[in-house]
Amino acid sequence: MSTEEDLKKAEEPTADEDADEAASSSGSEAPSALARSSGQDDAEAEAEAAAAHDHDEEGAMALQLGYQRFVYAAYMAGAMLVAFLVAKIGHVSWYRLGQWKPEFGEPKDEIVYTVAAVVGVLVALYYWRKPSARQYANEVAEELSKVTWPSRKEVWNSTTVVILTTLFATVFFALMDQFWKYVTDKIYSF
Template sequence: MTPKGTAGAQLDLTRYVHILFIAGGAVAAYLAYNIIHNIWVHFSPDPSFPLLFALSLAAGGGLAFYFWHHEQTRQLAQEVVGELSRVTWPTRPELGAATVVVIVTSIVMAIVLGLFDFLWSWLTTVIY
């Protein structure tokens, strides 16, 4: 991996932005295929798979191409990837310790809420 602050580091970040736009285009193509297929079935009993596939690929590719050439969107995606590269991710022991804390806290709070529920139900049966 190249050190931060070099042109290679910028290329690494740009690679992630490219992957992001390609994945977004693939998701858009999948959604377009499902939408076009659902509409097409109402008008034709036999949907043409190659035509639907081509239309969905064109829609997904066109959407990815539009957002890639939209300067503000591309700049925002590069800033997001840059910020994510500066995040310090927890180590496995830190993650395990934090998970144990969450589980223990959840169990303690469940017990406290259960006791409050028991107390209020007993109190309402005594009063009413």
């Protein structure tokens, strides 16, 4: 059960919300007030305020996409990969067909590339509209967004450890090889 204090706290805006409201109100009014004090037209001040508002919306849109932007990039990369493969296969097929039937002639790149681009887009759209494929892509992107990447120092330290361990193992096994060569030469020389 909630007490009256809990209900009042829930209704009161938090300090973060107050700061956000203050920043948004001061951010949108400040350019116009500044413009008026410096002698600019009201039209110029409104244009600056609109540009600042548009910039805020673009930043909010980038934050709203989150890991979803990686899903879009993956579908785009997939479409380009399919188009590339179709273009190469189409070019080779046309070339072979031209050798077999000379009336086909040399491959026409503008036709091959156009068909390849259309096939790439259609494949990407097919998998985009397929709910299971899109859900899988979303889940992969969401999990990858949780990955913590190592810092530069951590990468440097890990690389140093790997290189030193590799050098140590190389020297150790080279010495062991020479030792066993010496032992076997002594055994077989009798």
